[in-house]
Amino acid sequence: MEPVIGMDCPPAMEGNFLSPTALIWQDILAQAMTGELIAAMNYTSLSQICDDPGEIADALEHAQGERGHAAAFAAEGRRIGVDVPNNVDAKHWKRLREAFLRCVADRDFIGCLIVQEIMLESFAVASYARVARVAAGSLGKTFAAIAAEEEEHIDHAMEILRRERALDRKRFDDKVHRLHLDVMTTLSEMMARDCRTGHCEVCHGSCVKPSLFEVSLSAVELRGASLQQYLKTLDMLGLPGEVTLQWVAQLPV
């Protein structure tokens, strides 16, 4: 997918005023928007391997919802005077998308749900909730509302995944672990305190992480909250806590 706007375009201006933190919010929104577009693409891909018409409709509805979230983030950008870029081909996001597409290629519906709903959405819900705490006005409300909607997605998927796990716990847990190694390793690198592997290809200029304190956020907080949410989601699925702790402890930092 092409970026909605070019990566090098200057931020939009409303009159002559641009908040000192607008460029930080621009990068935060760009990450969120890219994540939503990846989610929309994933759900569209998922619809192609569903057999049940109801499941197809659900997947397409979710895809539409995620596109709506992306549009909402773009609108919030305009409200604070910045254009919000996106880059679904950015290195981390591309790897996450490829991990999902491998599940699609295997026609692995459960694998798709695990990647999107358990892993990617855990990070989205936790990160958005933290951003919502500090973002003022409409921006904060949008992040909070989208976090709540994403949480509903997780709840919906949990029912399906719990049923699947009840059929064969070991097989299910092995699959989660295999996907964890693939997806969570990428997410951990993406959420690391410092971007040690170079530019993420989403931030507009230099890495936004060192500047997050200016909007009362930190990369440490976003990573911590995301991993916490992920562990809690795995707990809700019934995976043993001592096992998932070991998985998370082995992730790169």
Add this chain to the structure above:
Amino acid sequence: MGSSVAGVVSRERLISDDSDVIDFALIGHQESWKAAADVLAVLRGPERTPLPDDEIRDILPWIPPRAVCHVEIGSTCVSADGVTSRVRARGLYIDTFIPSDRLDSAYLHENIARVRAAAACAIRAGAKIVSLGGFSSILIEGNFELLPERHATVFTTGNTLTVGFIVQGVRKMCALEDRDLRASTLLIVGATGDVGSGCARCLAPLVRRVLLSARNLERLHRLAAELEADGVEVEFATDVRRFSHEADVVICAASLATPSFLLSRIGPDAIVCDAGYPKNLSASAQMPGVRVFFGGLGQISGGMRFEPDFRGILNRHPFPDVVHGCLLEGMALALEGRFEPFSQGRGSITPERVAQIERIAARHGIHLAPLYNADGPVEVDADAGKCVASSAF
């Protein structure tokens, strides 16, 4: 399972036949960042580089309370007819992941929430009995209603066996130092807490005079009146420095942020039992000449096995299979098949209850651990070993 099994084993049985059943759960946390780093290093495995200290400090506070490992314990029971049987029980160690620098009152609500979440883990795992280790016990001991709905799981603070091992330790240390306990003046710091008041009730009849110190004057009044009614000579004060110089034997049952300040006036020959949590009294550093030992610790002779292998990481003592008394209480009750909330609330530990839990523990080979302190073993004939002061167990 550990190898220190005495006698001929003629029968072996598990407390629960179903291998999925969790007989006991132990709730605790790491006493230092170093201990937390070691736990995470085990979880990461030898093939990965350990996490840097700053990353550990960033990540650990976000980890929700959860099981860290399985624990299997064994005991040897000798019946009246001399038949030896081996009993095994299975458990879980659940860590609250309370950071070691967040034990103060500023984090009270957050820490209670963590203990509640850890308790919920134990309940979900179907643990029959749960011991609240160390600081989690301090947080919950008077507030069991704060725990989640419990179904078939019972909780114990484990404080009764802790008191038993403190008292045994004091008596042993006095014997080692050739001191006459009956001629001693006993000072208890943190006297109105569950452990402190239990120690007072057990030791008051054995000493010449008792000094009580705690923050709550009303509770001090009540405890002193109770002891005086039994003919004990008692003094009490909220400021320990008022009479600390008079003490021959000191039990420090409070968690002291600045122990050297509070105990600076203790006589140079005093015996001091560090019964607080975490244990932070160091004779060589803070009170030269004073004989300090860590109290409230027991040793399980039937052995203890961790899966994954956290031996020496979760139980960081200079002797094998040493565990805090509060955790051993739940283990002893599990081995006994007595799944009951033996220690609850505050101020109800009596010499009779202590004797009862000591008998149960002894029946399963759980005894007072060899005495040691931050500098190493204090017993001449004790095996020397690596000495690490902090421990979740």
